Amino acid sequence: VLDYQDSTYYPYVLQANMETIHFYRNHPSVIFWSIANESYWNKEFAQVEVYVKKADPTRPHTFHDQAYGGFNNQGSTAPISNIHYPGPDGYKVAAKSDRPMVYGEYCHLNVYNRSELVTDPGVRSDWALALSPTWENMYKTDGVLGGSIWSGIDDIFQLPNGDAVGYGPWGPIDGWRRPKPEYWDMKKIYSPIRVQTDRLSPAKELVIHLENRYTYTNFNELQLNWKYGDEQGVSFASIKPGESGQIRIPIMNPDQANELYLSFTDPRGFIADEYIIPVGKQVQNELPELQPLTTQLKKASDRYRITGKNFICEVSRTTGQILSLKQGKQEILNGGPWLMALPLNGGGCYPNHNANTPLFNDICTEWKPTEIDAAKVGDDVIVTVKGSYKEFEGSYKLTVNAAGKLSVSYSFNALADVNPRQWGLVFEAPATFNKTFWRRDGLWSVYPEDHISRPVGEADLFYSGLPSHLNPRVEPTWSWSLDYNELGSNDFRSTRRNIWYAGLTNAAGNKVTAVSDGKQHWRSWLEKDRIRFLVADFVTAGNEMFLSSYYAPFRKPLKAGDNISGAIVLHTN
Template sequence: MKFKGFVFLAFSAVFLSGCMTGKENQKLTVAGVDNPVISLNGVWKFSIDPPEKFWQKGLDTSDWADIKVPGECQMQGFPIKADTPFAYRQSFEVPEDFSGKKISLDFHGVYSYARVWVNGEFLREHFGGFTKWSCDITDLAEPGQTAELAVEVVDRSDDISGASDYAKHNIGGILRDVELSAVPVQHFEKLHIETELDEKYKDAQLKINYSLSRSEPSDVLFRLLDDHGQVIKKEKLAEAQKQGTVLMDIQSPRKWNSESPYLYTLSAEIVEGGRVLYRCPEKVGFREVEVRGEKLYVNGDEVRLRGANRHDLHPELGRCATAKYDKLDALLAKQANMNFIRTSHYPPTERFLDYCDRYGIYVEDESAICFQYKGTSQNKDKFTSRYLSQLREMVNNHRNHPSVIIWSVGNESTYGKNFQKSYDWIKANDKTRPVMFSFPNTVPDKKKVYDILSLHYPKWHGNDKVQGFPIKDFDRSGMPVIYDEWAHVACYCTDSLRVEPNIRAFWERSLDKMYANLLKSGSGAGGAIWGMIDETFFLPEGLPGRGEIWDNQGKNGSTEARGPAIGYGGWGIVDPWRRKKPEFWRTKKAYSPVKILEKQVDEFTSGEQLKLKVHNRFNHTSLSEVAAEWQYMGKSGFAFSDIDAGEEGLLSLPALNWQGGTELSVKFFKDRRLLDRYNIRIGEQGSKLPAIKEDGKITLQRSSSQTRARGENFELVLDKEDGLIKDLKIGGELVIKSGPHLNIKIFEKLGWNSPIKALAGKKWEVESSSCSVKKGVFLADIKGSAGKISAEFKFRINAAGVAEIECKATGLPEGKHIKEAGFKFITADAEKVSWDREGYFTAYPENDLSPQKGSADLSYAPEMKYRKKPEHLWVYDTQDFFYFGTDKRFPLSRLARGLKENIYRYSVFYEGGGRLDVLSDANLGCRYKREAGKDTLIINSIWDYPDLQWGNYAKFIKTKSSFSAKAVIELKQDL
């Protein structure tokens, strides 16, 4: 199945194409008109309860409120309700040089039903909130005069996008740009541009099908220009008829793909007497999409899509699209090594697609239909026009973009005749792209409504039955499969998210394993993370009437928001302000197009070249176009290889004095953009655990209530009442107040939100406690219980302050999923923690939640204000307005609170120079907790996040009747 490169443009009395939107770097020219496209964005007048005949000309709106356009109403403090009309008014000047032109009002997105009046005259209605539509106001707007615009909007509960229900509040309003535009009476009414490549994908034919707005013949000129403005080809039609076709043979054009997004410009012009009356420049990418058997191809190259699902989201204006965030989101996608965006669950702005064209991002463009299950709209005649009208608007607006390689007729809905009509319409009007539909399992046999199989939430290993389709190693025979929702970012597991944030770092295993396993499959064409941006709407506090139709509390699978910030929560790799979360770097790593396949090189010879195993995971690019910058023991340089796209090979580094126990840094760059970074170990690194030397002097002082032990570098008390270690000091400074205490948390069951239960939360009851000194080592044996859990602790510490703690617990309920298990100490207030750990990946940025080596200042807890952009990085947040509400503020930042996995050393620093180090061979996880004036050091030998669910990776460790843990602690006095 072959889908030709295709560019499309269509507009009529009520529709103006993409070339007329004032696209960045594309200037529309209309003779005699200074600015043919004028933005009407800004402050409008608004009434939540408009008077009768509010559209009348001359109506006094002085008592109406001000509102920003574009932007949601509720996000600006107006408690609109479903199915209840509200109104906008705005006046605008019609430029004098619009005289003699066709004048239009262009609405890029009004949710979800709108009616429009100009100067008191009704123009039209429109269903659907996420597509561009226009009103011809030529006969109503007098150039040089002021025109009055009235727009009535209804947030309809029966809208087929379900977008308000989905957003957990009424999103109604003018959500996208509004523009005033002028074109000559004779203009291009339709402009279709196909780029067909030959069998060798070398030469191309540019096919232009045009239609003029009037039947009078006009001179038409088409010019194809390269990115320097040089004319490659041109064709002039003297006295062109109303409709026609132009063919241009282009020798060896540069191809457009996500890795080399080269764009030409087609200038379509209407000329009279050598004077250009009208010029519409369109970007052209020579690219061809094909489905052949079980694979997806672009320009003859098999492609694997690595992407995310993106929603429009403005942190202050809600489900709103702006130029700032359209551009930023495209740039963030490229920074995260994505080559694919699914525009869930509605079409994006054309401006966003402009950036996808420019930066190189493949797009699945989805019609605004979501969650239409059996018995809703998919088989009802009264909804057919809504399905088809917004589908036509999506396709006709966007098919000129090379970035759009797939159409989607809707999300997670039951098949019906309206979906069939949607598919049939696309196939009749655009044969250049494949079509997708979810849920495909609802499509009857012998019905065809998709060309690529869309499946949601496979398991990380790719062996599963997904929506009724058996999948083996991500393969499904018959056609390509795109898992356009996978690797769901932590969101619904609210208890885990409230305990500590490391679940966001742990998620890295899921996406990395999914994508690596998919690359081994035959038919797996790619996947898209759910999702890219946090689904959090910062509604004004105290918004009246909130939740009368849709409410985030307890409905549709409660996400348990605890305040005015509602939605689905933190399911993005960036937050609403576009601050990078831990998932961002992990996406960049998992989706890396250049993968070093080893963490440690054991076979090397000093003075000879070092060879690294590398997988080129690009679709179209040889590694000869990628620079590898290396650094080793004070030296640096660049290495290159010529590994072809999709192949594995060797990257050779210079003959250096390679030594065991060292580290090599390698960074990969393409077009000066950092693709990936690796820190590769050279040779064995050796254990970092100190021995507990049996020497030195320890004295014991016993009384009826306690035993006090003193060594060269410590002193402690063994309390006879509860049998615990108390008042552990380093050089006279208190560091541990009491412990060890059991720390065992489980999930009673896994579900939408999996509640966490502490098994050892009851008061500790001592059974026996004894101590002695043998060969310069203090020994304590403590036995007791906490509720039904019995435990024994063995504590050993030598005179130098090196201690070993062993724990064994029994009486655990069997078969429960473990959240974390280990023990903890109540500590004195500390100043800082630091860590050295084994990362899942070999390199993390310094400002990550858990880099291999890092530290956290326990006194740094920046203040945050609701609905105000934080000036600090995400890891330093002390509040989460969605999961905790506006009142809860942590005394520690996320960086300080987060569990650090697989530690070699976890250090706690105290004001007087005391330091406590937890040491392991990367088999322990540590975190620090400060709550209600109590500091706690938690040392876990087991930790897991099975509540990630959605096919994500977890260890799925279950409780047995007993559990044991062991740790080494070293006490130091830093001078």
């Protein structure tokens, strides 16, 4: 282990600072100098500081201490204090500091939870749940100058033998400079334009509250384009930097639409931000109710046959699970429900990225039913199942109607402690159901068309026009969301939080749709020769160790005996 107090290293540290300052001193983008990165302060660094002050008296400097906590602030006299990975309460430390403070590194992206990332790219969008409140506290704390997210670009090195090493994909852009999901989250969180109005009621005049977070630009220098149904226009608002105000938009026909689109064009000519504000009832989030049809039940030795007009659903009398559900001749479901309570899966702080990181996508194991019964109740058939997995015990009830409606309520108690990332029920559909679709509440109201977290969209299992094998040494000509592994494309297999509805469809237009209330979540993937999908009643952010303190309020660790439950509604046609 190197001794940080060994004066032998002083000439090298001094030389590094000399070369840096003399080489870059005329760059206008240099705001202040850094004497070192994640090092211990000592008398040699104090001597280097004397040189730095004389070499460029026009700029201040900082010293990046080892890390937050006991390694930090070991006597550094740099005029700008510096901490790395301060956690969600770092701003409180900054507020008490006698020097201005910068977060030299903070809130780095998911990287060490490698199996979670290769299984579910939707974990990446959860990073905003850490960055957003952190930036809000930084912005509102006078002592904080700002911070640097680590890292800018993925840290992956492709070796000649095909292996990949490094820390991993923790950049908001990848090695080919393609934006990843976090890039848009970062842009929205750092945006100087804040629309503080969440929703509106239909009216002849729509009043929108705004906050100006520009440092020098008045909002009257921006061009605000708006659109409401067939009506559109341009508005301006005079709001000084750091202040809040309003804009008022006249509407001729309030009943013609239920969304107001806003676009803000920066004086330099680019669109700085966009918003969609819901106005009145959002009828597009609702699907029509299915009118019940008479449904019949027949009991064979090994299965229940539930039938109706152009409808057959077969449920195993051995497992209590769906064998097949058909509308006409088209099979729409051929498996499930299975309980999934997928544990959080993290990793240590090591540069051990591996191109062959294993997937982690297990449903509960060793299902043993203890009771299976079916009965006709009104127009429906209800199948009641009790049993246990290795991890949980409990029951579920399938309510089946020939109109194509399948309702599943479940309740299970944990048999061992587990800290889950997702829980819910998993079903299977034929591999021909290779397109997913959804409508959901997004963290942001506007996303790029190829963003995995866009509020409304559809995604292919595999996109056409891509090579059969992704060569990491060949520059891709497609967006990041189209990349794929054995589970499907990034776009197809990402968790969609807070769905109003989501589902699968095939080329003939047959569908299975999970109908919800904006509080459930959807994820689909290829499982060998079938498509599986999860309708989850609980989802939390991934198990990235550096973000654990940010995500702690969102966790629901279970102790043995704790209950999980939910109700899922599927429409098939």
